[in-house]
Amino acid sequence: MLGKGVRWFDDWFAIEQVAPGVTAIGEPRFHQLNWNYLIEGSRRALLLDTGPGVRDIAKVVRTLTNLPVTALPSHMHFDHTGGLAAFDNIAIADLPVLRNCVADGWLRPTDELYVGYWEGMTWTPVKVSQWIEVGREIDLGGRKLALLHTPGHSPDSVSLLDAEADIFFAADFVYPGKLYAQIEGADLKAYLDSARALLPRLTDTTTILCAHGKPDAERLHAAPRLARQDVADLAASLTRLRDSGERPDRWPVNDRLSLLLWEPAFATWQSP
Numbered sequence: 260m261l262g263k264g265v266r267w268f269d270d271w272f273a274i275e276q277v278a279p280g281v282t283a284i285g286e287p288r289f290h291q292l293n294w295n296y297l298i299e300g301s302r303r304a305l306l307l308d309t310g311p312g313v314r315d316i317a318k319v320v321r322t323l324t325n326l327p328v329t330a331l332p333s334h335m336h337f338d339h340t341g342g343l344a345a346f347d348n349i350a351i352a353d354l355p356v357l358r359n360c361v362a363d364g365w366l367r368p369t370d371e372l373y374v375g376y377w378e379g380m381t382w383t384p385v386k387v388s389q390w391i392e393v394g395r396e397i398d399l400g401g402r403k404l405a406l407l408h409t410p411g412h413s414p415d416s417v418s419l420l421d422a423e424a425d426i427f428f429a430a431d432f433v434y435p436g437k438l439y440a441q442i443e444g445a446d447l448k449a450y451l452d453s454a455r456a457l458l459p460r461l462t463d464t465t466t467i468l469c470a471h472g473k474p475d476a477e478r479l480h481a482a483p484r485l486a487r488q489d490v491a492d493l494a495a496s497l498t499r500l501r502d503s504g505e506r507p508d509r510w511p512v513n514d515r516l517s518l519l520l521w522e523p524a525f526a527t528w529q530s531p
């Protein structure tokens with residue numbers, strides 16, 4: 260069931276060392292096939308996404324690093340924030356849409372941002388330890404990660420760029436398979452703007468690590484990877500879609516990706 264270089268941690272989590280100091284923690288038995296990333300510097304580690312919370316990811320992380328760990332969700336969807344409450348140190352992207360979700364010091368995203376009702380998940384309130392300004396670099400010691408706002412899939416989506424290691428942690432912005440833009444909060448104008456803003460920051464050798472996997476032809480699971488060309492194809496395909504004036508419920512990007520769509524995602528495109 261697991262690809263080369265991927266090992267089981269237990270009967271739920273899969274582990275893949277994808278680059279020095281970068282460990283992918285996958286959940287190939289969860290139907291959304293989530294992949295979370297533990298990124299280590301010399302002083303601190305950052306966990307991008309905490310999975311759906313079906314199992315305790317904090318336990319996995321503790322065996323992988325002795326560094327203090329900050330958990331950062333790429334966005335509030337339930338399959339990325341499920342294990343968040345198990346972490347003491349929680350960083351959240353400093354976006355108005357997320358600041359608005361704090362009351363009495365507790366973060367509680369709206370149903371539209373969390374969408375836990377899809378699968379009967381309920382939010383566990385958390386205290387935010389740190390608000391990280393978008394565009395800012397997170398310094399882990401010997402490794403800097405730029406926090407980039409990449410709305411489109413959701414308004415609160417962020418991604419991380421490690422320019423020195425040439426790795427882009429895309430989260431749900433792009434991943435192999437069907438991109439979800441048929442959900443509350445999806446915005447095709449934002450998707451296209453994000454893709455265009457991102458392209459100059461990626462190189463032809465950038466490894467793009469994604470938050471949802473897809474088994475290969477042999478049905479083996481590994482940390483999902485894409486390339487800059489996929490983001491270029493996404494931008495081109497969104498441009499074609501906008502210019503076509505069509506409102507389909509799916510749209511091809513390339514042989515690895517396609518978009519799932521619904522009418523509200525087109526709202527901002529009414530006047531080109």
Ligand SMILES: [Zn+2]
Nearest residue numbers: 334336412431
């Ligand atoms: Zn999502």
